[in-house]
Structures are given as C-alpha cells and as structure tokens.
Amino acid sequence: MTLAGKNVVLGVTGSIAAFKAVALASELVRARTLVDVIMTASARQFVAPLSFQAVTHRSIFGDVFAANSELNIEHVELAERADIVVIAPATANTIAKLAAGMADDVLGCTVLATDAPILLAPAMDAHMFDNPATQENVARLRARGWEVVGPAAGRLASGLVGVGRLVEVEELMGAIRALLGRSGDLAGRSVVVTAGGTQEPIDPVRYISNRSSGKMGYAVAEAARDRGAQVTLISTPTALPAPFGVQVVYVNTAEQMLAAVRDAVQEADALIMAAAVADYRPARPSAEKIKKADADVWQLELVKNPDILAQVRGDFVRVGFAAESQHLLENALAKLHAKQLDLIVANDISTPGSGFAVDDNQAVLLDAQGERLALPLMAKRELADQILNKVIKLLGQRRAK
Numbered sequence: 001m002t003l004a005g006k007n008v009v010l011g012v013t014g015s016i017a018a019f020k021a022v023a024l025a026s027e028l029v030r031a032r033t034l035v036d037v038i039m040t041a042s043a044r045q046f047v048a049p050l051s052f053q054a055v056t057h058r059s060i061f062g063d064v065f066a067a068n069s070e071l072n073i074e075h076v077e078l079a080e081r082a083d084i085v086v087i088a089p090a091t092a093n094t095i096a097k098l099a100a101g102m103a104d105d106v107l108g109c110t111v112l113a114t115d116a117p118i119l120l121a122p123a124m125d126a127h128m129f130d131n132p133a134t135q136e137n138v139a140r141l142r143a144r145g146w147e148v149v150g151p152a153a154g155r156l157a158s159g160l161v162g163v164g165r166l167v168e169v170e171e172l173m174g175a176i177r178a179l180l181g182r183s184g185d186l187a188g189r190s191v192v193v194t195a196g197g198t199q200e201p202i203d204p205v206r207y208i209s210n211r212s213s214g215k216m217g218y219a220v221a222e223a224a225r226d227r228g229a230q231v232t233l234i235s236t237p238t239a240l241p242a243p244f245g246v247q248v249v250y251v252n253t254a255e256q257m258l259a260a261v262r263d264a265v266q267e268a269d270a271l272i273m274a275a276a277v278a279d280y281r282p283a284r285p286s287a288e289k290i291k292k293a294d295a296d297v298w299q300l301e302l303v304k305n306p307d308i309l310a311q312v313r314g315d316f317v318r319v320g321f322a323a324e325s326q327h328l329l330e331n332a333l334a335k336l337h338a339k340q341l342d343l344i345v346a347n348d349i350s351t352p353g354s355g356f357a358v359d360d361n362q363a364v365l366l367d368a369q370g371e372r373l374a375l376p377l378m379a380k381r382e383l384a385d386q387i388l389n390k391v392i393k394l395l396g397q398r399r400a401k
C-alpha cells in the first residue's frame with residue numbers, strides 16, 4: 001500500500017502536542033501524500049499556521065468565513081477529496097464537540113461531510129482522558145467506525161505521568177497506512193508472522209539468543225496489515241514498538257513460540273516465519289543464578305528445540321526464511337524441501353548491509369514449484385511486499401485447485 005497521491009486531511013486542535021502534528025505533516029509529505037491542514041482557533045495559539053504551510057506547501061484551513069480560500073465551500077471540498085481524515089492531536093473539547101456532531105468550525109463541518117475513514121489521536125491531561133465524559137465520547141466515535149490511536153503513557157505537559165500523550169509520529173503513520181489499506185489485496189485474509197530471536201534460558205539472568213532485531217518480521221507484519229490482512233505477530237522481546245492494528249503475542253523461547261504459532265494458525269491463510277529460532281536450548285536451565293566456579297571451563301549441555309515450521313502443518317501457505325552466509329541457494333532449497341514449505345526466502349547475510357539487525361535485506365524467493373526471484377538489496381519493508389506478492393499468488397493457486 002503506497003501513500004503516494006493520497007489526500008490526507010489533518011485536523012489539528014489546541015494542545016501542546018500540536019507541534020508534533022507539524023512533524024506528522026512533514027512525514028506525510030515525505031510519503032508523497034497531499035496534506036490539507038485544518039487548524040482550530042485554539043491550535044493557532046500553540047503553533048503558527050505558517051509552520052504547517054512551510055512543510056505542506058499548501059494553504060491552511062480553519063476560518064469558516066475566509067474570503068480568500070481557493071476552495072468553493074472549504075469543508076465540503078475538503079471532505080469530498082479526503083482519502084482519510086486524521087485528527088491529531090485531538091483535545092477533550094474537540095472530541096466532545098465531534099461526538100455531539102457539532103459543526104461550528106471547519107473541522108467539525110468537514111468531519112460531518114466526509115465519507116472517508118477518520119483517525120482520532122487524543123492528547124490531554126490523564127484525568128481529563130479518564131473522565132467518564134471523555135471516555136463516553138471516545139466510545140461514541142469508535143461506535144461510528146472511527147479508529148482511535150493512543151493516547152500513550154508518559155510525562156504530560158502538567159508534569160504528571162499518565163495516559164494522555166499524543167502517540168509518536170511513527171505510530172500515527174502506521175495507523176494511517178493501516179486504515180488506508182483496509183480494502184487491499186489481503187483483505188479478509190489472516191496472516192501469522194513470527195519475528196525476533198528466541199531466548200533460551202540458562203538461568204534467571206542469562207539466555208542463549210542471536211542477533212535478530214525483529215525488523216524483518218515486523219516489516220512483514222506491517223506490510224500485510226497495510227494490505228488489509230488481519231495480522232498476528234508472534235514476537236520475542238525486541239526494541240520495536242507494537243505495530244498499530246496488529247495483534248502481538250510475546251514469547252521468549254522456541255517452545256513458547258511453537259505453542260503460540262499452533263494457536264494462531266487455526267484460522268490462518270498464511271504463516272510467515274521470519275524469526276530466528278534457536279535450534280538448541282540449555283538442557284537444564286537453573287532456577288537460581290549460576291555462580292562463578294573455580295574451573296576455567298564451563299560445559300553447557302544443549303538439547304534440540306522443536307522445529308516449528310516442520311511441525312506446524314495445515315491448509316495455509318507456509319513460508320520460511322533461511323539466513324545463510326554460504327551456499328545460499330543450496331541450503332535454502334534443502335530447508336524448503338525438508339520442511340515441505342510453499343516458499344522460502346533465501347536470505348543472503350554475506351552481503352554487507354543485509355540480514356540481522358539492519359534496515360535492508362537481500363534475498364532470493366524460491367517456491368516449491370521451482371520458481372526463483374532474485375532480488376537486489378532493498379529495504380526490509382520492500383522485501384516484505386515482494387514476499388506478500390508471492391504469498392497472494394500462492395493463495396490464488398490454492399483456490400484454483
């Protein structure tokens with residue numbers, strides 16, 4: 001799902017977080033969307049319209065009686081051309097007005113006049129957000145089909161710590177992509193993705209793991225979501241935020257991942273295993289921290305972990321990854337056949353800038369019918385879309401059988 005050419009109407013209301021909306025507008029422009037900003041009167045007290053004009057290179061809306069607007073009837077034209085309306089930050093006051101269907105400013109009028117999906121990102125004091133009045137208003141908007149992202153927990157303008165912060169720009173972008181992609185080519189499909197390196201405990205403070213950052217699996221999960229799929233992401237602990245609109249199940253060990261995958265694939269159309277699963281685990285993890293001994297050598301006995309992909313079978317497309325530093329195709333093909341997969345992503349980790357814990361990846365896609373697609377080094381998100389293109393083809397072939 002590309003955002004390029006989409007029309008985003010960004011409603012900005014009077015919150016200290018309004019400055020973050022400038023960063024959001026800038027990110028949307030970078031994604032080549034057309035951004036029309038509507039500012040309420042109180043938003044203009046926090047940030048000057050010129051800031052938005054400078055990043056969007058477009059007129060800023062907000063005055064119902066503006067005589068110099070290039071649009072005929074601003075709110076109607078904005079409402080009609082919007083692919084999505086995003087209200088970020090949304091104050092308690094604006095949320096209350098919108099829940100009541102009030103139309104006393106350009107934002108209220110636009111929201112009433114649009115058929116586009118609406119994303120609301122509240123930002124306010126934690127007590128104001130907790131208040132039953134605000135909670136009821138948010139619930140009413142949700143019931144009308146609006147999506148709500150956040151607020152996040154953290155330090156608020158009042159100095160208090162609580163739930164009320166506008167979510168970060170990255171999460172807002174994820175939510176916008178997800179909403180715009182709802183009717184994509186994976187709509188109605190359920191996709192299970194695994195990500196990260198499993199952690200196999202030695203004792204309560206130590207574990208065996210690997211360098212997987214989870215970036216590849218998260219990219220696949222986000223790409224599938226942005227094409228309309230229902231996504232379950234089974235992840236080990238990573239530094240990455242949970243993607244908006246994706247159900248995340250956290251696990252540590254290979255055995256936990258196996259149980260979570262078995263559970264998640266019940267209704268799945270595809271399983272994509274990007275996780276780096278430890279092949280072995282300590283045979284007898286200690287319940288207590290192991291103390292340093294006098295001996296110079298410490299032997300750790302390992303036992304084999306279950307092979308998740310080999311064990312989990314069913315009527316869904318099964319995709320594996322093979323991270324190889326040598327004999328890429330030979331090793332990947334061996335895994336494709338041994339695990340009877342539909343597709344394997346032969347991941348060349350010998351290329352600089354490819355593989356573990358980096359943003360890019362180089363791979364060859366090999367399917368069970370012998371088709372090969374050699375791809376250049378590309379962003380993990382781009383590779384994710386290439387993999388999903390192939391998964392969609394395989395799903396189509398299954399239906400045709």
Ligand code: PMT
Pocket residue numbers: 195196197211212213214215216217254273274275276277278279305306307308309310319320321322323324335347355356357358361
């Ligand atoms: O997370 P990143 O930092 O972004 O890095 C991404 C990645 C390099 C981890 C990813 O692109 C990748 O290549 N993942 C597979 C790692 C690997 O080497 O897997 P494998 O060859 O050990 O296993 C082959 C396949 O079987 C994999 O899909 C794996 O998830 C699965 N497997 C492996 C062992 C096991 N016990 N059970 C499994 O299901």
